[in-house]
Amino acid sequence: MIRPALPQQQTAFSRRFCVAPMMDWTTPHYRYLARLISRHTLLYTEMVTTGALIHGDSDRFLHHDPEEYPLALQLGGSNPGELAQCARLAEERGFDEVNLNVGCPSDRVQNNMIGACLMGHPALVAECVNEMMTATHLPVTVKHRIGINGRESWDELCEFIDTVSATGCRTFIVHARIAILEGLSPKENREIPPLKYDWVYRLKERYPHLEIIINGGIKTLDECQAHLEHTDGVMVGREAYHNPWLLADVDPQLFGAQKPIATRHDALRQMLPYIESELARGVHLGYITRHLLGLFHGCTGGRQFRRYISENAHRRGAGLEVLEQALALVPESLDSAALST
Structure with a gap:
């Protein structure tokens, strides 16, 4: 298939520091706050399945504010043609990257051949990635585990990378745990399988021509700095959500840039016009504020801030x-x- 004409230049961005895609968490409301705090962090959407985009309300699932850029769309699926169609949608809607989820371990997605179970089918993943790359000029990346139960050896991990990278895919975001597909919940799969950061480091040594991003259990920027001595980038998940002010030091510490905003108070005040516009669209205040509760994490008055919002944001007419x-x-x-300080 002949690739489409090169679109207008997308946003220049780096994967040196990313916030992980997290279901129900990395919504447009969280991402808008995160972008106010860090200009250089690469943000990811929640995983969106191909079925939801093709047969559902694509406008709702792809809705975002241009202020969120750079922004990547994460897709869940295993049908090459459907993934190609959704990759085209990503380009049309202005996203900067399209990412294939090969890491989610939940039973629900496994039953639809989505997520970590695809690590057992590297040839299918390669076919999916190839079709996506043919359909768009956006970078196509893969987020995956270091293995799954039954396919957890170093050689099998390398077979997966070899097979998928043969398509021309050059960016692999590696959660440094295996996924256990039976008997553990998604939460347990984030905690019980041991982290093997050294495996991700070895991947970068073995594949110096590929971009290797490390993910899993990372909580501080000091840890990020240590990982960046061995990998091309770091992806942080839950800590960046529960404590979004962590992002305030990303630009100066990891990109040599100034902080875009001085204080947490300033961040929330700058978000008020966005919130007002969302309320005008019919969005309930509580749907927005649940993503802001961690802004004053660890601060004097932070508990009172969270309690007041939790008790009042869901009331009728709250503004x-x-x-x-x-x-x-x-x-x-x-x-x-x-x-x-």
Whole structure:
């Protein structure tokens, strides 16, 4: 198949630091906040299945604000033609990357041949990636585990990388655990299988021409710095959601750039016009504010901030006044003083 004409240049971006795709968490509301705090972090959508895009409300699933760029769309699926169709949609809607999920271990996605179970079918993954690459000029990347139960050897991991990279795919985001497909919940699969960061380091040594991004259990920027001595990039998940102010030091520490915003108070105030526009679209305040609860994590008044929002954001007619009143519960002087520490 002849590839389409090269579209207008996409946003320039780096995968040196990424926030992982997380179901129900990396929504447009969280991503808007994250982008205010860090300009250079690469953000990912929640996983969207090909069926949802092709047969469902694609406008709802692909909705995002241009302020979120750079932004990658993560797809779940195993039908090459359907994935190609969705990759074209990603390009049409302005995303900067399309990523194939080969790491989710839940029973629900396994039953639809989505996620980590695809590690047992490297040739199929390669076919999917090839069709996606043919359909779009966006970079096509793969997020996967280091293995699954029954296919957890180093040689089998290398077979997977060899097979998929033969398509021309050059970016692999590697969760440094195997996935156990029977008997463990998704939460347990994030905690019980041991982390093997050294395997990801070895991948970079074996495949220096590929871009290898490490993921799994990473919580601090100091840990990120250590991993970056061995890999091309780091992807952080749950910590970046529960403590979004972690992102405030990403630009200066990992990209040599200035912080785009000074304080948590400033971040929330700058988000108010966006929230107001979302309310005007008919979005309930509580759907937005549940992604903001971690903003004052570890701060004096942070617990009161979370409680006030949790108790009031879901009330009928709740608006910006809920956030303004919650914000008043956190001493701004302490937030500003943190800049000098």
